[in-house]
Amino acid sequence: MAWDYAELSKMAKANGGPEKLVDLLINSGKRKMFPWLGVAAAVGVATTVVVQKAYKYLSDKKAESNTEMELAKQELIQGIKDYDATHAEVHSDIMNIRKITDNKKEYIDLLLLADEQEDMIDKYLERGEMFVLDDNGIKAECVITQEGDGVYELKNIAVLPDYQRKGYGKSLIEFLFSSYTDCNTMIVGTGDVPSALTFYKKCGFTESHRIKNFFIDNYDHPMFEDGKQLVDMVYLKWER
Template sequence: MINIVPILKNKKEFLELLLLADEQESMIDLYLERGEMYALYDGDLKAACVITDEGNGVYEIKNIATYPHYQRKGYGKRLIEFLLEHYKDRYHTLLVGTAEDTYTEDFYKQCGFTYSHRIPNFFTDNYDHPMYEDGKLLKDMVYLKISKNG
């Protein structure tokens, strides 16, 4: 049975999992303590996420990660559904940032997110090492959104 629980303390105990979605610990440190964290269990730990209140009804999913051997089994989608329901009375816009042209971007679109904006050179300017996905250098951060007002 799937159980999603808030993580109120010792969030760094989940660092190994969070690093799967954001591979630099110093970047995770920028949002981990100010964000609200949730862990998804289905027997054992399968996935976790961190969401932040950016003000004025805007929330941002800063990290959502599923252990590789549990990916593509619906756990990430279940976390998104949980966040949409749990925060429904608090947000007018839910943002998520990801690298462009990746499986992750497609995942968010399948969950109902649409293109919002991009930050050019985000990965090359903010990370201390080049990052690659499927052999492609990650440069721009693409933001996707779900907005209640269109």
């Protein structure tokens, strides 16, 4: 079973570490669980859902056998520790993410890092909601649109080149997961390159479908990423 270790890690930090969190899950009844969830209420509804699933998973294992429960417990503990080891905090204490409602084109240089044709950006920028990540200056941005009931699409996400691979992009995506509590499915389209696909998969997305020749048919110039020409659009999805 794949776990959202980002959310479990937040709860572990708020409750004394992975071992303490898992012990709380095992020893707490459903009604008793909600008070200590409030300790980390700031992390949002997404965490509540993840922890409830983890509680049910451990309860089911315990019902089957103590050995199964112990294996499940150690899986969760180790998974949280592995996540923490590979996601060291790199941000300052004053990092914040804020919504941009006016003059979105002020951030066109950032937007063009992810979508390098301005008229393509124009198709979604005004109807989308835009957020920027400020950590001693703007480091990243994203644009998200609602495509249906409970369905959102991440249209644009970019991090300044000097600040990539420092966790800013993942922080924006985790912010969206927590903020859009009505979102049951989030989709994102990207080029067929390993670096982009690996990033989204680490954020919890799985491959959904492809649109053949998207970049050739919709852009007025050849586009390249990691030295590879982009041809097909690969869509990935995240489901709550």
